[in-house]
Amino acid sequence: MGTATLEKNEAGSPSDAGSQGASHLITVTLRIRRFNPEVSAEPEWQDFTLEIDPKERVLDALHQIKWEMDGTLTFRRSCAHGICGSDAMRINGRNRLACKTLIKDIGPEKPITVEPIKGLTVLKDLVVDMEPFFQAYRDVMPFLVTKGNEPTRERYQSPGDRERFDDTTKCILCAACTSSCPVFWNDGQYFGPAAIVNAHRFIFDSRDEAGEQRLEILNDRDGVWRCRTTFNCTDACPRGIEVTKAIQEVKRALITRRF
């Protein structure tokens, strides 16, 4: 943070406000994987060269292309601030959120490659069919399940019990983890890291009573046992969730509850 402020001052001080406008812009090439089924069956790379502030994000560069250069470029984004999880894409070979990736952090000297996330059907350009991803999410019952009468007051929980699943509450369902998983690439039947993370969030919630049911779902042939602990998901998560650790905790719970 301190460094960023310093850079800004250095860049701003030498010239007056008027001429400073273009001096800090750099030339960046974005190499985007385009696919339009109405034109061709083959996806192809297209280069866009533009002038942009290196402290802008990849999403800003995509906006600049869509608004000023080529209106047919198609991608998803909603909040543009790293919360909605709409704009996960493969930038320079790594799954990231375009709205959280600064141009200066990913080597703008070389062309920046932007592709749709892998393992899901590409519908157009950077837009994929997320339905298989959300189907796996729905399968693990990502909602509170309780028995008995509803309490008249809130359901109490100690800070320690809340802490137990704090990490997995951060998931924004962007699919960066699931679409970075080599098992998911080769077999769409696998539940995938994101579904397991969201199951973990309820399995280890002291207020929830369907943990055993969720564990049984994840004990499936395509459940947690297909995880090969390659840590791609943990590297990909834009929220910094320790995904592989959560999957391991579900595995451990499955074993310790049965023996």
Added chain:
Amino acid sequence: MSTTETTESKTTDGPDGPADSVALYDVDHPAPVIEPPRKRTAKTPKASRGNFEMQTWLFMRLSGIVLVVLVLGHLLIQLVLDGGVSKVGFAFVAGRWASPFWQVWDLLMLWLAMLHGANGLRTVINDYAERDNTRFWLKMLLYAATVFTVLLGTLVIFTFDPNIR
């Protein structure tokens, strides 16, 4: 999802004209999209209940630990200690298998290593073979080879005759 369905249905009556035509695909005839491998469909088998995958996962960990001792010990005895590999001959093997301890050691190593390796290959086949048929026959070949090797090895260990001529 409706988008995918419409895309699929449209491609069935899609273009089969020559490739040199300029507009091969258009709004009414979009190109087929590439489905991910083994997409979940109505034909996908229902979720499997049972602990088989958990047991194989546990077996891999436990047999791995035991195999570290067995295999490293085996390599040490065969290749390093007491003159190295040059000492290994018919007489050496006959002498070792005279003791039940080494018989059990080798038998355990044979079974654990074969099952460990076969289960590892089973997961590789499950992960990478895309078509149901390919997957089935690769696994059948794997199981046949495993059973054959394990049974043959067990037979040799138990029926070994040091006086064979």
